[in-house]
Amino acid sequence: MKFDDVLCPFCGCLCDDITVTAEGGRVTGVDNTCLLGTSKFLGDNRLKNPIMRTDDGWKDVTYDEAIASTLDALLEADRPLLYGWSGTHGEAQCIGVHMAELLGAVIDNTSSVCHGPSILAIQEVGHPGCTLGQVKNRADVIIYWGCNPTEAHPRHMSRYTTYADGYFLDNAFRDRTVIVVDVRRTETAELADVFVEIKPGGDYAVLSALRAMVRGRDEMIPDSIAGVSKEQLRHIVEICKNAKFCAVFFGVGLTMTRGKYKNVRNAIELVDELSRHTKATITPMRGHFNVYGSNEVNTWMSGYPYAIDFCRGIAFYNPGETTAVDILARKECDAALIVASDPAAHLPSKCIRHLANIPVVQIDPYPNMTTAFCNLQIPVAVSGIDAEGTAYRMDGVPIRLRKVLETEYPTDTMLLGRIYEAMMEVRGR
């Protein structure tokens, strides 16, 4: 069977023009996907049933047993952590927040280790942004800063920027100027009209220089900043100020390098400065297909995008204290539920060592690095392949994930819903 206009549940581009062919309970072909999307759709190797670690290795258990065991682990804990959430749909994320509230747990998502600093910067200075279609239809200058869409968001340039058809552009590709700023010449840099190579750790200084120059304070800028010549900076400022619409995109090259949220704040303030001369916008290149949805859900449910601690009954937010990394590094956490992410692949080793010493339940369709130390893994349907639900694109546009396979697996919503119901029985109202 063929399905058109399917959403790709891989990255924050959330492409919704995929054609999927499914036969005999599996995806047999995909069109329009990038390599990353193809591997997700065609990926096999799912866990068949819940597995529990015993002294003699893994033991198959039923879903009922797995739910009972999850309940025990979470209800017995003093400082439970509910982590992940970026790879599932919004309806499941909502249950996660209710669960955290009932347990007095900490709930955090993968923003902690990707765009958490962007959120901190936005909380200081705001976020002049737009939907990706604004960029596609209008932008004549595109800046990719500290990100490499060619490899991490492979269809970003063809769907939304460089190569995309734009209403106000006669020849989109020729009419757009693409600037890439990075510490190395990436594949994306090869496609740029202007490549700016910054010495590692120099982003903050270069952004500051650009801001000063947009303000007309050229005279205070030295001949070279972090390996970038003043001449090139002047060239960039000219391009931006003369643009009709200048769209900046940034990635973890800005958020996770020296300066972190200060870098992002500076980038936002550059866009703010440019807004006094022309139209300018900035957009974080979000990784997981629904990491932004997790931020959105957490926010309307609890008031905060990530790192929410319910241990006092109220929602308490203090990144650096209530972020998963910190709770684990301080060895506070005494049980963890991991949903739809693979912390073993992303968290610092100190945190992973602590996770290995406490009860960990993982809800995920596939064996992954976290499987290596979790005590229980419960497979579920894959959001966007055999489970429906809501996902938020990197620009905040919500789209409903389609379902192309029938499945015996419970969805995240069903499984978490059962766990939550059972928790309500015990903890009551």
Next chain:
Amino acid sequence: MSELLVKNAYVIDPVNGINGEVMDIAIRDQWIVEEVGSGAMVIDAKGQLTLPGGIDSHTHICGTKVNFGRYMSPEDMRAGRMPRRGSMHATSGYSVPTTYGNTYRYSTMGYTTLLEGAMAPLEARHTHEEFTHTPLQDTMANTLFDGNWAIMEAVRDGDMRRVAAITAWTLSAVKGFAIKLTNPGGTEAWGWGEDVTCIHDQIPHFEVTPAEIITAMITANEMLNLPHSVHLHCNNLGKPGNYTCTLDTFDLARDLNKNRQTLYATHVQFHSYGGSSWKDICSKSEEITRSLNSKPHIVFDMGQVLFGRTTTMTADGPMEFNLYRLHHNKWSNHDVELETGAGIIPVLYRRSNLVNSIMWAIGLELALLTDDPWQCCLSTDSPNGAPFVRYPEIIAMLMSRRYREEEMSSVHPGTEHRVPLPAIDRELDWEEIAIMTRAAQAKALGLIDIGKGHLAPGAEADIAIYPIQIRDVDPSVDYMKVKEAFATTAYTIKRGRVVARQGDCVVDGINSTIWVDPQVPPEYDISNDPEFVKKFDRYYTVRMRNYPVQDVYLERQVCLRPEVSL
């Protein structure tokens, strides 16, 4: 079947002409009925003031920009936190509460129906998701058409049927309730960092003017026979001297509907400024209300400002940027492809600030100088003028000249020379307040026929019982009692069930979303129009198939299906 009898209620029900009668209200399931059996549960209202459930006809509670207001403002979230308690979830936020914060606070104030003021069609799913987590009120969404490319092109071509067809398809696809125009044309211009100054400016590239958009949408609204009228946020918000633009805009509306207004002008306070700069800004509420008093076919809401911290949020992106350049606080903006925009900044309205003091006075003046309370809905454009939890202060000020004078004595001393407020004696009575907080809204939104805003048999059993014996209270003196009473109900009844009691919400609830699906004949179904489909495919970044909001997002719904005349 469940039955409930509210006894000894002191009822004001303006829709049915009841102004202060002690009576019993019989309820079966979700409806008010003539009588119930002897086994019905009884609530003794003990002669306390009993009104139909409150209706807010313009508030920002759910959706992309509301949530961004929360996202960017942990300082606001910290200012309103409550732990989980009974059947109430934990809440955060003061000016932009979490969805549960909104629903609990509105419910304990006796509100049972809310209209979200602005929903971008492309992001409608987000609004509906948040509605689901706003369980104690029925909800509906104004749908933004101010910068809609397909509509502007149809207006330019003078094709009114096409305007109506696009509007109908969009409302139905995104499960919206009404047509909202926010700074029409201005949001599209803002896509280039520009704006329009008033209704006769040309919108870049599209060769139409705001006046043409407004007029066309009013016509389309009547062709589609929608329950509500066009809901308009005028151009040029918040600028000194903008009242002339507002008056010109009002002149565009003709009386086209015998059941309700043909134009709803929102947060008119922000559009009633005289002067030529911030230095000589003054109130033009007298000119504005003179126009409104002669145009019964326009209904408006106040957009009252109250002093203190809040968050401003609107689809009017260019206005927010201008405001940001005055406040230098923090600024978010979110333009939406082919449709509209949005901007958000936190603000602090100060008594010591002359402009803020003038704004405060204008809102009250608009309500006090409008002859017919059915034309004036009480609002703060929450949270833009102030968070909705402060409505009781407004009620008390409208009912008490003394309270106003007391407030006036603490605002910027220059205010009294710029505003007519000190000379206004009028004090509104209980019935007028009942009209301005529920009955007028029900009429303006076209909801009376589905049982909203009144208490006659056949109405939906949405009832607010306030802890006040109004025969013992003189509101012009006891204004603090008035304020207290409207802050927390003795009982709020929603759909025939007690949902809140003395400040506590006692059930989980499920909201109902009210939306419209105009019955357009197949030949006008724009989703079959090759030109429309081609442009959609080329310029949106979401496929047309993935655009409509699926039924699954509305757990309960009331779909209105007006017959259209194309």
